[in-house]
Amino acid sequence: MLWVMRFSGFFSAAMVMIVLSPSLQSFPPAEAIRSSDVDSYRRLPKSSSNPMGKLPFRRAPSFRNADECRSSELGKSSVCDPSLVHVAITLDGEYLRGSIAAVHSILQHSKCPESVFFHFLVSDNGFEALVRSTFPELKFKVYYFDPEIVRGLISSSVRQALEQPLNYARNYLADLLESCVTRVIYLDSDLVVVDDIKKLWSTKLGSKTIGAPEYCHANFTKYFTEHFWTNSVFSGVFSGRNPCYFNTGVMVIDLAKWRRFKYTRRIEQWMEIQKTSPNRIYELGSLPPFLLVFAGRVAPIEHRWNQHGLGGDNVRGSCRDLHPGPVSLLHWSGSGKPWLRLDSRQPCPLDSLWAPFDLYGQST
Secondary structure (H helix, E strand, C coil), X not given: CHHHHHHHHHHCCCCCCCCCCCCCCCXXXXXXXXXXXXXXXXXXXXXXXXXXXXXXXXXXXXXXXXXXXXXXCCCCCCCCCCCCEEEEEEECCCCHHHHHHHHHHHHHXXXXXXXXXXXXXXXXXXXXXXHHHHCCCCEEXXXXXXXXXXXXXXXXXXXXXXXXXXXXXXXXXXXHCCCCCCEEEEECCCEEECCCHHHHHCCCCCCCCEEECEECCCCHHHHCCHHHHHCHHHHHHHCCCCCCEECCCEEEEEHHHHHHHCHHHHHHHHHHHHHHCCCCCCCCXXXXXXXXXHCCCEEECCHHHCECCCCCCCCCCCCCCCCCCCCCEEECCCCCCHHHXXXXXXXXXXXXXXXXXXXXXXXX
């Protein structure tokens, strides 16, 4: 973390309350990916492109647990091993390079890397072999997320990338992952972790279902339309909640509570309202439904765990600096991705902090 501190010092300068009664259908865990069940959560597509031919990655070095990790139940290979830290990340062709770098960064900075279990959410075949060849000793499982689950619920957004169905897979983690997995860290694909992920895993959520860094200085009203705020039925959902903006790219989720209170269905119902309302109630992809359900009900996490916005301005493509304070996770949210800027030889200064974790091709 000393190098991060040095970089940080250098760069820093029709419902009033949604109590959703319809029950969410209970789906068995993703063990059934290998079964013949036709359930859309677990049905693999009959054919898809093989991403390995397009995106070759170098093999990552081996990462071993420190001596103090040996008391954990590492002999167990089951995803249900209670000593494991669970991390969920999506894999798709466009952001695969970022996902691989994120995994690499987590392993490199973990005191107990062999105790981290990765849950990869995909909408295409072919990624399991790629991950296995890049991280031969990684504990992981691949889960198929059927885009048709949400395609009919997705509204157009300010950026086409925000309309991709896989962006919504995080809403279904409680259904996709095994029931024995009661907590998971969800991470976007455009970030790197520069601290021990176990510290984030140990976040105390108390009575809350999710934890995330909150940004209460942000103008919360801009995430919803004028129609939303002038409709007391809609805006009344925040009554007594003191809602703040939070970025859904870094979350610690209590899956047991999520399942108990059927939060997937609550999010879906807001998406349905958006689709059927004569006037839109929000403009930004998958974020607003999360805010509608959870804003004001989030366990706060230190901002060091989501130094976000490094992707820059969506219009000018400007470079961003770090927020003041220590850094445990750097997040290139926004339109600019570090691998694209590095390849074009027009990087932002902070993109150099992403580059050491890149395993694509022969890059260094």
